[in-house]
Amino acid sequence: MRHMASVERTAYPRFKRTVSSRELHESFTPGPSEVAWAQGKARSAEHVLALVVLLKSYQKLGYCPDLAEVPELVVGHVRGLLGLGEDVAPTHDSARTLRHHRTVVRERLGVVYDQEKAREIAAAAIYEAVQTKDNPADLINVALEELVKARLELPGYTTLDEMAAAIRTKVNEDFFARVVSRMDEVEQVRLLALLRVVAGSRSKFDEVKRPAKAPTVSHLREHLTYLDSLELLGPTVKWLDGVPPGKVEHFAGQAKMLDAAEMSKVGMVKRLALLASLLHMAKVRARDELVTMLCKRMGSVTKKAKEDLEKIRERHRAESERLLAVLGEVLEAAKDAVGFDGESVTLPTSARKRNQVHAECGEAVLGRLEKASGLAKLSEDHELVSAHHGDNYAPLMRRHFRSHRKVLLDLTEVLEMVATSTDDEALRAVEFCQAMRHRGSEWVPVTYTVTDEDGVEKTSTVTAGFASQMWQRILFDKRRPKLINRRHFEVCTLSYLVQELRTGDVAVIGSESYANLHDQLLSWEACRPLVAGYCEQAGLPATAAAFTVALKQQLTAVAAKVDAGYPDNADLTIDAASGKIVLTPRKGKDRRKSAQDLEAEILKRLPEWSLLDVLARTAYWIQWWRHFGPASGSDPKIRDKLARYVLTVFCYGTNAGPAQVARHMRQKVSVHELSLAGNQHITAEKLNMASADVIDMFIQLDVAHVWGDVGKAGIDGSQYDTWENNLLAESHIRYGGFGGLSLRHVSDTYIALFSHFIPCGVWEAVYLFEGLLKNESEVTVDIVHGDTQGQSLPVFGLAHMLGVQLLPRIRNWKDLTFYRVSSTVKYQHIDPLFGDPEKDVINWRLIENHFEDLMRVVLSIREGKLSSAALLRRLGNESRRNRIYQAYRELGRVIRTIVLLRFLSEPGLRESIQAMTNKVEAFHKFSNWLMFASDVLQDNDPVHQEKIIKFNELLANCLIFHTAQDITKVVNDLVDEGWEVDPVDLATVTPYITSKIRRFGTWHLDMEPPEQEAMGRLRMAA
Structure with missing residues (x-):
């Protein structure tokens, strides 16, 4: 059926x-x-x-x-x-x-x-x-x-x-038939054996689905063995040749959501094809995880070496001060011997007397040195302190690398890596390390021999041209020509390999997150017919020349406007003589007493609700649960779908877990029922769509009427735009419903949904943009607010290409560089803001020449061809060879300079950025309050972690919506009673109200006397 x-x-x-x-x-x-x-x-x-x-x-x-x-x-x-x-x-x-x-x-x-x-x-x-x-x-x-x-x-x-x-x-x-036809009988049997369950143990099918553990050395070895075991199960690339990647992912997703018993009920051909897809995606994921573990381990080695260097410096600090004191004594002795008068030295004119003075000076200096423990000891102490006086922590990395050496070299041997440019020096260095890994001597020849797949030997010479001077000093020794320090070179090579993997200059074959970016990008031939339509939609010029000219004109105009307006800018002070720049913060506006009274009255009248009741009511009104269901896309076959999904969102949104929720529910529900709905029927994407339904409901509720009523109140649109905490306006009173939600507020609330679990910096910003691109709601977002770390130059460039304004919190603006339009441009008042006229200048030719690369990236993202993880590494890690990074960085310099100039000259913009940041932080606090069972994500699976956060976001959105409805009803009642409700006051009422919500439900204390029975006593065996 x-x-x-x-x-x-x-x-x-x-x-x-x-x-x-x-x-x-x-x-x-x-x-x-x-x-x-x-x-x-x-x-x-x-x-x-x-x-x-x-x-x-x-x-x-x-x-x-x-x-x-x-x-x-x-x-x-x-x-x-x-x-x-x-x-x-x-x-x-x-x-x-x-x-x-x-x-x-x-x-x-x-x-x-x-x-x-x-x-x-x-x-x-x-x-x-x-x-x-x-x-x-x-x-x-x-x-x-x-x-x-x-x-x-x-x-x-x-x-x-x-x-x-x-x-x-x-x-x-x-x-399915095509995939299975490429398997022989042995391979089919091997795949089906994954579903065999031995009494007292789990099937190997579950083992295939497990994620990586913490990146310890033992877990690295275990994960390498895991990848080897997956490879032995069969050549999935050959089996799945010609099956689109999207279909493979979907087939693998279906298999992942089933257990071994459920998979055994699937038809044989489909079962084998689903297993092949799951196996293939497990290999891809395992490679991604191994590279990530490599990066984390080398990062840990580097961090520990830097900590060691700081400890050595601390230990040698007293010794450094003693050596400086000795130097001071030596200088005093020398000055006394030559008759230094504080300004200059006057030596005798005759050679004999000059030699006598020199001799006396040398004798005095040697005497002081001997008194200070002797020349030999001082020389030894100086050499020890000098070795760690700079920032060279490289020699200290080897001791921490030693325990990781074998497993990390094994990892680089297992993973198949390729250079994404003509520069493959890092990979040749890896090849050298593999060739020399079993040598016992510390110094080895730079010339080595390797045997290729055809059995042909080739001789090569390794260089360390990619290494910095810090490394060069310990890799080579003038006394050992044509030799290199093998132990230090291994550490150096893996350190640089990690950087190349992060920037995308080295790719891993069969990986997804570390795949070759150029293989994921659409070709320019495929992009060309899409450019005009996309640029019109994003508000960008559609040709390289026009794009560059528009940017140049915009930066020129903004800088000129800020310079001309400087005399009237009471907040900004620039001292041309000293170069000191001061931006005086403005005091925030206090809420009016009428607003406080209104809020107090609203809070007094708001009804109390159980959190489960809120979820059930919003589920019935909005039907956000409609997106949940089996991976196959068919209608769910579970009983009472609405109730089950409501309980599941409560279960995971509060982070209580299926066991605790099932245990505490009066209605009969099993742990299995909740786990099945959470694991098999609900994904992060479906949760996004459910949250979008809640957000869209806000959009549908009388927003059009807000502007008319606000206009009647004598308030123009620009004023209304500044009331960004607004969830209610006069339209609630006049038109009923839950209208009046600020569109911008909805946008920012929606953006907040994507920032809970994301690390700071470029990761946060890029995932924010990915969230925007996957936005399922009807809200069109044109402004993105982020924290201070979101000021990465390439991210500003990406935001511009996506047609979005990036307005992060700007705290450290004095440490950021303002870039000039050209080296000849000078400003009357604000010139000290800008960097070096010879260095900090926009390279307009670079932007124009790489316009195609800029467009290929955004069009590939829009078409779903480019993964955010692959883009992340290119935008988050500086690369000297990656032209995409360089182009986006240069574009980002233009956009960030414009934003910084506006920030210094527009008080309203500063207030708006601060208000938005506060709002997002308030949302975070509100959603964390709802995760009352535990604020720690116990599961190490990143997919499960993301789902927990999305559950929590959906729960928070439902509660905000429900609170807005209750506020609407209360305000309507107040108006009926004759209250004068000012929209300005109403706009300050926050929906993040927790005092009227019973998170833990309603408890009942039963004081009926228990049945009479003897008190038990533990009887122990004799």
Whole structure:
């Protein structure tokens, strides 16, 4: 029996359970011409109403619904606008009248009712999409998009669902058969053995799915063995050749969500194909994890060496001071001997007397040196202190590397690495280390011999040209020509290899996060037809020359404006003589007493809720749970889906876990039921879509009315824009619902969802942008706020190319470089802000020459070809060879300089950035309050960790929405009672209210006397 895909998880248009007043106004309000048209096509009031309702419904849905399906709220809204009485109902006297009405509606809207053609177009679209996509809901959405483009009336949902299922099954079966046909019988048996469960132990199937552990030496060895065991299971690259990567990932995802018993119930061919896909993705993940472990271990070695250097310096500090004292005594003795008068030395004119003075000086100096413990001892002490006087920690790394040496060299031998440019010096150094790893001597020849795969020997000479002078001093010795220090060279090579892997200058074959960037980027030929449309959407010039000119003009204009406005800038002070720059902070505005009184009254009247009740109510209103379900995309087969998913979100969103929630629930629910829903039915992507539903509900609730009411209050849009804590405005009072949410506030709240678990710096910013690109809500985000660490130059460049303003918190602006338009440009007032005119100048030629590279990156991201992890390393680690990094860094210099100039000259911008940062921090605090069971993520699996955070975000969003609704009702009551509610005061009321929420539910103390029984006593055996 086939289970159809739930209509709620697709974009198939349908009437929602709740219709907001904004939606009624925007989607179901007929214009004068539409009313006149309907009155010309129908005679009776009932037919006019029916015709208008059909017209507006078709415009909303894309097909003609049955009038019985139209919500009474919509019918009543249209009836009122037409001036008809309550007794008038939309009806058709006959099937003929209904057909006539549907025909004239289609004619007016210019759409065609041709079900055969619609099925043909839908089938073609689904067949093309199923080559890379697998979720039935996604396939139906692709068909809907093509049908809308073709101006065809949509067929029924069941038709599309059956079509998608049939095509998907046929294509997938072809893929499965192709994969299995490439396996021999032994390989099939080996794969099926993974599902065998031996009594008292787990299957090897579970072992394939396990993530890496902490990057200790023992875990590194264990993970290398793990990768070897995966490789022995079969050549997955050969099996899966020709299967699109997206399909492989989806097949692997299906297998990962099943246990061994469930996999054994799947058909044999499909079972083998799913196992092959899972095995392949496990290999990819294992390589990624091994490289990450290598990077972390070498980072730890470097850190410990630096700590050792600091300890040595501390120990030698007293010795350094003693040597300086000796030097002072020697200088005093020399000055006395030569008669130094404090300014100059006057030596005798005769050679004999000069020699006598020199002799006396030397004798005095030697005497002081001898008194200070002797020349030999002082020389030894000086050599010891000098060895660690600089910042050269390289000699100290070897002692910490020694315990890691074998496993790290084994790792570089197992992983197949390639250089992404013509410079492969680091890889040749790795080859040398492998060739010399079993030598016992510390100094080895720089010439070595290796044997290639064909058995041919080749002789090469290693160089350390990539190494810094710090390393060069300990790698080579003038007394040992043509020899190199093998032990130090191994540490040096792996240190630089890690840097090359992070920048992407070295790639790992068969990896995903460390794959070759150029293999993931779209070609320029594929990008060229997309550039114009993307640039128009992002607000960018579409040619290299125009792009560069626009940037140059923008930086020139902003700098000139700030320079001209400096005399009127009361906050900024620049002392031209000393170069001292001071930006005086402004005092924040105090809340008005009326706002405080309003908030106090609201808090007093707000009802108390249990957290579970809040989740259940929002789930019923918004149906955010509709996105959850099996990986196959079919409708869930669990009983009472809504309740199960509500409990699951509570279980993981509070980080209580299935065991504790099942134990404390009065209703009967098992640990397995909660675990199954959390692990098999819900992914991070589905949680994103659920959160987007909650956010979209805000957008639908009367935002259009806010601007009208604010205008009536005498407040212009720019003022309204500054009230960024606004969740409610006068529209709540006048129009009901939960309207008035600031669009910008929604955007920033949504951005906050992606920053909880992300480390600071470029990682945070890039994942923020990835979140924006995967934004499932209707909110269009054009401003991104981040913390101070988000000031990386390439990230500013990426933000600009994505059409987004990056406005991070700026604390250390004095330490940042302001770049000039050209070396000849000088400014009357603000010139001290800018860097060196000869060095800190924008390289406009670099930006123009690499415009294609800039566009290839953003278009590849948009098309889903480039992983964020691969991009991260290129933007987060400086590379002297990576032209993409260099281009984005140069673009970032332009954009960051513009932002810094605006920051210094626009008090409103500074206030806005601070307000947004405070808001995000408040959201973090609020969501952490909801994770009351534990704020520690126990599971080491990063996928599971991300899901826990997403569960918590969904929980927080639901509570914010529910609180906004309660505030709306309270404010409406206050207005009815005669309160004067000022929108300015209302805008300061925060939705992050915890005092009215019972996180732990309601406890009941039973004081009924227990049954009478003897008190137990433990009896011990004699």
